[in-house]
Amino acid sequence: MKIDKEILKKIYLTAFKIRKVEEEIADRYKEQEMRCPVHLSIGQELVPAVYSMFVTENDYAVSTHRAHAHYLSKGGSINKMIAEIYGKETGCSKGLGGSMHLIDEEVGFMGSTAIVGGTIPVGTGLGLSIKIKQENKISTVFLGDGSTEEGVFYESLNFAAVKDLPVLYICENNMYSVYSNLEVRQPKNRKIYKLAESIGIKSSHANGYDVEDCYMKLEEAINYVKENKKPFFIELDTYRYREHCGPNYDNHIGYREEQEYKKHLEKDPLNIMKEYLSDESLDIEEKKILEKIDDAFTFAKESQIPKYENIEKYIYKEKN
Amino acid sequence: MRELTFSKAINEALETAMRIDDSVIKYGLGVTDPLGVFNTTLDLEEKFGKDRVFDMPTSENAMTGVAVGASIGGLKPVMTHQRLDFFLLAMDQLVNNAAKWNFMFGGNSSVPITIRLIIGRGWGQGPTHAQSLQAWFAHIPGLKVVMPTTPQDAKGLLLESIFDPNPVIFLEHRWLHNMVGDVPEDDDFRVAIGKCEILKSGNDVTIVSMSYMSIEAIHAAEKLTENGISCEIIDLKTVSPVDWETIYESVEKTKRIIVLDTSSEFASIASDIVAKVSTKFFNVLKSAPQIIALPDVHSPTSYHLSGNYYKDAKDIVVEIANMFDKNIDVSDFMTKEHHDIPGDWFKGPF
Numbered sequence: 001m002k003i004d005k006e007i008l009k010k011i012y013l014t015a016f017k018i019r020k021v022e023e024e025i026a027d028r029y030k031e032q033e034m035r036c037p038v039h040l041s042i043g044q045e046l047v048p049a050v051y052s053m054f055v056t057e058n059d060y061a062v063s064t065h066r067a068h069a070h071y072l073s074k075g076g077s078i079n080k081m082i083a084e085i086y087g088k089e090t091g092c093s094k095g096l097g098g099s100m101h102l103i104d105e106e107v108g109f110m111g112s113t114a115i116v117g118g119t120i121p122v123g124t125g126l127g128l129s130i131k132i133k134q135e136n137k138i139s140t141v142f143l144g145d146g147s148t149e150e151g152v153f154y155e156s157l158n159f160a161a162v163k164d165l166p167v168l169y170i171c172e173n174n175m176y177s178v179y180s181n182l183e184v185r186q187p188k189n190r191k192i193y194k195l196a197e198s199i200g201i202k203s204s205h206a207n208g209y210d211v212e213d214c215y216m217k218l219e220e221a222i223n224y225v226k227e228n229k230k231p232f233f234i235e236l237d238t239y240r241y242r243e244h245c246g247p248n249y250d251n252h253i254g255y256r257e258e259q260e261y262k263k264h265l266e267k268d269p270l271n272i273m274k275e276y277l278s279d280e281s282l283d284i285e286e287k288k289i290l291e292k293i294d295d296a297f298t299f300a301k302e303s304q305i306p307k308y309e310n311i312e313k314y315i316y317k318e319k320n
Numbered sequence: 321m322r323e324l325t326f327s328k329a330i331n332e333a334l335e336t337a338m339r340i341d342d343s344v345i346k347y348g349l350g351v352t353d354p355l356g357v358f359n360t361t362l363d364l365e366e367k368f369g370k371d372r373v374f375d376m377p378t379s380e381n382a383m384t385g386v387a388v389g390a391s392i393g394g395l396k397p398v399m400t401h402q403r404l405d406f407f408l409l410a411m412d413q414l415v416n417n418a419a420k421w422n423f424m425f426g427g428n429s430s431v432p433i434t435i436r437l438i439i440g441r442g443w444g445q446g447p448t449h450a451q452s453l454q455a456w457f458a459h460i461p462g463l464k465v466v467m468p469t470t471p472q473d474a475k476g477l478l479l480e481s482i483f484d485p486n487p488v489i490f491l492e493h494r495w496l497h498n499m500v501g502d503v504p505e506d507d508d509f510r511v512a513i514g515k516c517e518i519l520k521s522g523n524d525v526t527i528v529s530m531s532y533m534s535i536e537a538i539h540a541a542e543k544l545t546e547n548g549i550s551c552e553i554i555d556l557k558t559v560s561p562v563d564w565e566t567i568y569e570s571v572e573k574t575k576r577i578i579v580l581d582t583s584s585e586f587a588s589i590a591s592d593i594v595a596k597v598s599t600k601f602f603n604v605l606k607s608a609p610q611i612i613a614l615p616d617v618h619s620p621t622s623y624h625l626s627g628n629y630y631k632d633a634k635d636i637v638v639e640i641a642n643m644f645d646k647n648i649d650v651s652d653f654m655t656k657e658h659h660d661i662p663g664d665w666f667k668g669p670f
């Protein structure tokens with residue numbers, strides 16, 4: 001393993017935090033108090049966990065409907081995220097947005113939205129603002145394989161290429177858009193990163209289940225954007241374990257094979273990392289994380305509900 | 321007659337259309353998946369093959385333009401999107417091409433496409449999964465906009481839409497999919513576009529309504545009848561073009577009107593109907609026309625906010641009672657444990 005154990009430990013713990021938050025949401029979903037659609041990232045934790053090693057709160061990131069992992073990897077507040085999913089006043093979007101509309105500007109998480117492709121140009125625009133204001137940061141756009149089928153994908157990448165914008169596009173290819181396999185949506189043997197490359201953006205590909213590959217390629221990608229102040233596109237193969245939307249497993253309903261899921265589970269990056277680290281001190285760290293997660297749920301449940309009278313307040317921003 | 325769910329009725333209409341006309345094709349994200357867009361597209365791929373029934377890339381705008389092209393080439397495409405909100409990406413192809421193709425080419429070529437869009441509500445659908453934008457579509461000349469309430473109309477109007485030579489926006493409220501109702505045996509049973517229906521006759525007030533709100537209206541009318549107010553419920557069925565004659569006749573009789581809308585109020589179908597009726601019946605109306613619609617605010621996600629945001633039979637009863645200077649106690653009327661689901665069948669999250 002080319003990654004230093006201390007670094008790997010950090011990656012592992014971030015991935016662990018994401019998974020446990022997601023599993024807790026899944027477990028408690030049946031209590032029917034989180035009454036909004038949730039798109040979980042269980043199985044897809046490695047990419048955001050590695051990503052978190054190379055950016056700071058100063059950098060920008062935007063994401064999609066499946067944003068919990070990205071929000072957390074950027075350092076977003078667990079409490080505010082869980083409270084948001086519970087529809088509470090203390091939620092990061094005051095309960096107005098729910099799971100699909102997260103924000104924590106304090107750590108550079110500038111928003112996640114639920115219309116596929118919707119934030120690709122937004123993250124590109126953040127890149128434009130960085131460039132014009134000559135700031136020392138990068139903008140990251142998290143996107144799924146499905147969103148590369150939308151027109152805004154091409155339009156945004158084209159603009160980023162023309163203008164040399166400091167934008168990192170992280171495409172998590174989990175092979176599905178809801179129940180639709182990549183095969184019915186994109187030509188066989190045409191990799192998404194090749195498409196990005198042909199638009200004029202330097203691109204690469206990595207295995208999102210292989211820590212080393214993921215680490216090296218993401219480091220390279222992020223350094224490229226930082227040093228050259230130009231866009232970079234990276235496609236990472238990954239897999240979601242649960243249903244597209246909701247807390248359950250859905251391998252039995254017929255759109256994919258149980259075998260495919262098991263194949264990924266065998267290579268589960270969290271298990272592999274933990275085994276490799278075989279570090280007893282991890283238990284203590286894990287326990288601390290679990291306590292934080294528990295606290296977040298308590299916080300969310302005990303938080304005030306939002307007041308209906310206030311909702312009009314947020315239609316327009318008040319003039320100063 | 322037999323009883324079908326709204327989604328089964330849609331499924332039947334699609335099956336009939338594809339069977340009687342080889343030029344009908346069906347596509348959209350998820351139409352071939354195991355859940356078949358809330359059961360509406362089940363078995364179509366097996367019956368009619370992969371050429372005519374297919375899943376598509378997540379490319380709403382292009383695929384709408386593709387439908388335009390396919391239709392002028394002689395096909396009758398029927399598209400589906402799981403939410404209306406996702407279709408907003410395709411407004412360009414819809415408005416700049418589909419809606420005016422016939423007009424801008426002087427009637428040489430029309431665009432017989434049907435676009436099924438689902439309007440979400442409840443379980444935290446929130447700002448981007450619950451928009452009810454029928455007024456947007458209705459504003460565009462050249463589009464027909466259909467909003468069935470009953471399974472019978474879902475089937476008859478969908479068949480009529482598919483075989484209409486123009487682009488039709490077919491709007492399905494998510495809360496209707498599991499509703500059950502009588503549907504005629506006739507395989508190719510049609511319901512005319514541009515005609516509304518009197519769901520219930522009455523003398524004191526005309527309730528004009530659409531889609532899911534008509535269900536709430538039916539409940540409200542029962543309560544109001546108990547309290548001596550006789551309501552006439554007109555289910556619009558088509559929101560563009562509106563069947564003005566039926567509305568006018570009813571208002572002439574009742575001299576009172578309230579319009580219910582699933583969308584927010586400003587620049588809505590309801591506000592237009594009230595405007596027209598007020599102008600025409602200014603001297604006839606016994607009380608000010610009313611509207612029950614959503615506030616001019618985006619749909620909030622939180623369960624703790626959506627209860628006040630959405631309107632139901634209680635609101636209708638209270639508002640109509642007001643028109644008669646009455647007070648009707650609704651504290652025990654239509655109470656349900658959770659306001660954000662249409663019934664026990666709906667377990668979220670979609």
Ligand SMILES: Cc1ncc(C[n+]2csc(CCOP(=O)(O)OP(=O)(O)O)c2C)c(N)n1
Pocket residue numbers: 065066114115116117143144145146147148174176177178244349378380402405406407409
């Ligand atoms: C414009 C638009 N079309 C369709 C949808 C419905 N939808 C929600 S998530 C999703 C899947 C998108 O796939 P991908 O980008 O690969 O993300 P993943 O869910 O795999 O993370 C779709 C199609 C949507 N939200 N917006």
Ligand SMILES: [Mg+2]
Pocket residue numbers: 144145146172173174175176177178
């Ligand atoms: Mg995907």
